[in-house]
Amino acid sequence: MVAQACTVVTVKFEDAAVADYFDDQVDAGRVPEQFSRVWIHTHPGSCPLPSGTDEETFDRCFGATDWAVMFILARCGATYGRLRLTAGPGAEVSLQHGIDYSMPFASADHDSWEAEYQRTVSVLDPFANRFNPFLGDDVRHLRSESPERYEPPKNLEPWEMSEWVAS
Ligand SMILES: [Zn+2]
Structure with missing residues (x-):
């Protein structure tokens, strides 16, 4: 491969x-x-x-x-x-x-x-915030500090994922 x-x-x-x-x-x-x-x-x-x-x-x-x-x-x-x-x-x-x-x-x-x-x-798992390559270090840090605040919404559709990741 x-x-x-x-x-x-x-x-x-x-x-x-x-x-x-x-x-x-x-x-x-x-x-x-x-x-x-x-x-x-x-x-x-x-x-x-x-x-x-x-x-x-x-x-x-x-x-x-x-x-x-x-x-x-x-x-x-x-x-x-x-x-x-x-x-x-x-x-x-x-x-x-x-x-x-x-x-x-x-x-x-x-x-x-x-x-x-x-x-x-x-x-790459966009929901694994700390390892998300699309996020800047500052956002990654914030999300790892208080992950509950940055939990993805329930029932997020795949096509909504990138929008949530970018927000
Ligand atoms: Zn295909």
């Missing part, structure tokens, strides 16, 4: 980590078609359909490649998959897909996957 900072609804890769990943793959003798054409991510809810941001990211990051796949896994196993071909006349094709956890395979090392996840993924 590429080192990244995530919230429940966002992800940001570290630029240096992306560059290192490409260097490592090329050093291992692979070409980009083997390691940078399939984009897989998860959705926190039950809808696997790509968001506007997903479509923009797919265009921006994969639009120049001759082919690319966007695959999304949502809660309860809901999935979405699409192959884009830009060579020749081009095409967009929905993929028949499935996830099969039943068969072991050589690289299925759950312990090393967990260690890699812990090493590379930083989870």
Whole structure:
């Protein structure tokens, strides 16, 4: 995995980590078609359909490649998959897909996957006030001094979160 900072609804890769990943793959003798054409991510809810941001990211990051796949896994196993071909006349094709956890395979090392996840993924919790990277030190300090005063309102919707964090 590429080192990244995530919230429940966002992800940001570290630029240096992306560059290192490409260097490592090329050093291992692979070409980009083997390691940078399939984009897989998860959705926190039950809808696997790509968001506007997903479509923009797919265009921006994969639009120049001759082919690319966007695959999304949502809660309860809901999935979405699409192959884009830009060579020749081009095409967009929905993929028949499935996830099969039943068969072991050589690289299925759950312990090393967990260690890699812990090493590379930083989870940012906007509600964990003292560690909120979007807040200045003064606000962080105030919130850690009297956290009850800065409790988020009950039933805050995700789209209201950034507004509350900024206030
Ligand atoms: Zn998405």
